[in-house]
Amino acid sequence: MSAPLNTSSVWRDLQQHRQSWEGVTLRQLFQDDPQRARNFSAEACGLYLDYSKHLINPETLRLLITLARARHLEERRAAMFAGERINRTEGRAAFHVALRAPKGHVMRTAGVDVVPEVHKVLDHMAAFTRSIHDGTWRGATGQPIRKIINIGIGGSYLGPEMAWKALRPYRHPGMELGFIANVDGATFTDVTAHLDPAETLFIVSSKTFTTLETMTNAQQARHWVTSALGEAAVARHFVAVSTNVEAVEAFGMDTGHMFGFWDWVGGRYSMDSAIGLSTMLGVGVEHFTAMLAGFHAMDNHFQTAPLEQNLPVLMGLLALWYNNFWGAQTLAILPYAHDLARFPAYLQQLQMESNGKGVDEDGQPVAVDTGAIIWGEPGTDGQHSFYQLIHQGTRLIPCDFIGFCQPLSPLAEQHELLMANLIAQAEALAFGKAAEELRAEGVAEALVPFRVFPGNRPSSVLLGDRLDPHTLGALVALYEHSVFTQGVIWGIDSFDQWGVELGKALAQRIVAELQSTARHPHDASTATLLQRYLQRRGG
Ligand code: F6P
Numbered sequence: 001m002s003a004p005l006n007t008s009s010v011w012r013d014l015q016q017h018r019q020s021w022e023g024v025t026l027r028q029l030f031q032d033d034p035q036r037a038r039n040f041s042a043e044a045c046g047l048y049l050d051y052s053k054h055l056i057n058p059e060t061l062r063l064l065i066t067l068a069r070a071r072h073l074e075e076r077r078a079a080m081f082a083g084e085r086i087n088r089t090e091g092r093a094a095f096h097v098a099l100r101a102p103k104g105h106v107m108r109t110a111g112v113d114v115v116p117e118v119h120k121v122l123d124h125m126a127a128f129t130r131s132i133h134d135g136t137w138r139g140a141t142g143q144p145i146r147k148i149i150n151i152g153i154g155g156s157y158l159g160p161e162m163a164w165k166a167l168r169p170y171r172h173p174g175m176e177l178g179f180i181a182n183v184d185g186a187t188f189t190d191v192t193a194h195l196d197p198a199e200t201l202f203i204v205s206s207k208t209f210t211t212l213e214t215m216t217n218a219q220q221a222r223h224w225v226t227s228a229l230g231e232a233a234v235a236r237h238f239v240a241v242s243t244n245v246e247a248v249e250a251f252g253m254d255t256g257h258m259f260g261f262w263d264w265v266g267g268r269y270s271m272d273s274a275i276g277l278s279t280m281l282g283v284g285v286e287h288f289t290a291m292l293a294g295f296h297a298m299d300n301h302f303q304t305a306p307l308e309q310n311l312p313v314l315m316g317l318l319a320l321w322y323n324n325f326w327g328a329q330t331l332a333i334l335p336y337a338h339d340l341a342r343f344p345a346y347l348q349q350l351q352m353e354s355n356g357k358g359v360d361e362d363g364q365p366v367a368v369d370t371g372a373i374i375w376g377e378p379g380t381d382g383q384h385s386f387y388q389l390i391h392q393g394t395r396l397i398p399c400d401f402i403g404f405c406q407p408l409s410p411l412a413e414q415h416e417l418l419m420a421n422l423i424a425q426a427e428a429l430a431f432g433k434a435a436e437e438l439r440a441e442g443v444a445e446a447l448v449p450f451r452v453f454p455g456n457r458p459s460s461v462l463l464g465d466r467l468d469p470h471t472l473g474a475l476v477a478l479y480e481h482s483v484f485t486q487g488v489i490w491g492i493d494s495f496d497q498w499g500v501e502l503g504k505a506l507a508q509r510i511v512a513e514l515q516s517t518a519r520h521p522h523d524a525s526t527a528t529l530l531q532r533y534l535q536r537r538g539g
Helices: 009-019 025-031 057-068 073-083 096-100 117-132 158-166 186-190 212-229 230-235 246-248 274-283 285-304 312-325 343-355 386-392 410-429 435-440 445-451 470-492 498-515 523-537
Strands: 041-045 047-050 146-152 178-179 200-205 238-242 256-258 330-335 373-375 399-404 461-466
Touching: 009 057, 009 178, 009 523, 025 158, 025 410, 041 285, 041 312, 041 461, 047 312, 047 470, 057 073, 057 312, 057 470, 073 285, 073 470, 096 117, 096 246, 096 285, 096 470, 117 256, 117 274, 117 285, 117 343, 146 212, 146 274, 158 230, 158 274, 158 343, 158 470, 186 212, 186 230, 186 246, 200 212, 212 230, 212 238, 212 274, 230 238, 230 256, 230 330, 238 246, 274 285, 274 498, 285 312, 285 470, 312 330, 312 470, 373 399, 386 410, 399 410, 410 461, 461 470, 498 523
Parallel strands: 146 178, 146 200, 200 238, 238 256, 330 373, 330 399, 399 461
Antiparallel strands: 041 047, 047 461
8 A cells, every 4th residue: 555645755845846836927937938838838749738827837747747647657657558457446447548559559458469359340331321411321211321320328328429520521421420328318309309210320329328318318229120110110210339248139139230349448538439320320430530530640649758848647637736735626617619508518528527536546535635626618618608717716717729720610700709719818827917908008007907817717728720520539639548548647536437326326226116106215305395296206
């Protein structure tokens, strides 16, 4: 058992170093070092990271990198790329990096090179996608398939939905995707309201193929299809994506139309596996392949770049710096791209399910705070809503601004306005507006305190050239490895998710009570809620 993290000498050095930041301003730091923007920026895989507006100096970075080395980040990274069972509590590798390895690369886990198997599935997905696009695969009545509905939740949903929106300009003509995740029947009703079963294909996506929400919605979809087209239509209107062949068979689905993946792919790391089938159908084989190449490029960068210039490492360390040494509880993800509207939600699962842990890998309580709360909305919408608190509130909220130099909309002038806002927000947060400046502008004295912007509010700016498939892959892999970096330093298992189990089990018990006369002992609050629901549910 290792000593608590906060008793290590480098942790203490960082705590002490943090004290030296009292009274230091970003204004001063930029004045003192005209090269600061250059010195605190890095670039990889088409993504430029400006991290100069952070409350850091060379000593901060030196200490954070010393911490990363002391926590064996490089060795743990090597273990991940070597397919070792780094997900200890589930006894599995976390080998998502193998999903985007090009053909011919060798990536072994448990002594087996998995790359040929990965490409066999990718080729199967590609053949299926082409058969839908060229009309070789048709629905039961002979109509071409035009609507793809992914039924899945969590990691079997968030990535595909995020990518479908993010890659809007790259969509295959004539294809429409929809998503059913929530067990709320309203989702099913809403998504299927204007669909024609004859031209609709359902992809039932579930790693385990046991998830209540997904199985319930899949049964509903089956009923919806068979009541319109008959039982025989199932084979033409349903395919499965899963690691669980037996459960797919038990569900009555043809395993010949099943796309597999492996237990070493965590749900939230699976959008580039067969879980991405809807993405491939939505944007085509070539764009999906370009996205995988973007993931792979960032994997290479993470694996080989010196820690000091390594984008995922830098972003992970910066997040940890505020989380553990400045008391920041959240990280705002602020994409200045309408098409990245679901990116904050995607990162919520990636980061909060991975690093929302209270015990370390030895099962001991962690001595420091772990994963931050991730949230955000696209700019400029957020500016007219919650930015007030980021600018003038009492909390420190580090922000990740994400933007692109080239517009993907024909309305290029609007892109200028969008990007001007991104750049201005990062500037305003860092440098604020002082009372003297307000007075010099003639602001009435009584209003000065209200109009002061304290500044010193840290942010990263990530700039890509355009939001294309390659860049999206690189961006996702960047955050995956940043999450990994933080998890390694905290010494937690970033690849399990036991915290979702209790609620699931209790819900099953309550379902039994709602559907029968069975009664279980509950606390007074739960019992009262149940009783009220039973009395008033109607029907
Ligand atoms: O929320 C828990 C979880 O297990 C996630 O990790 C996963 O992405 C999601 O449920 C869906 O699981 P499955 O793909 O097995 O249906």
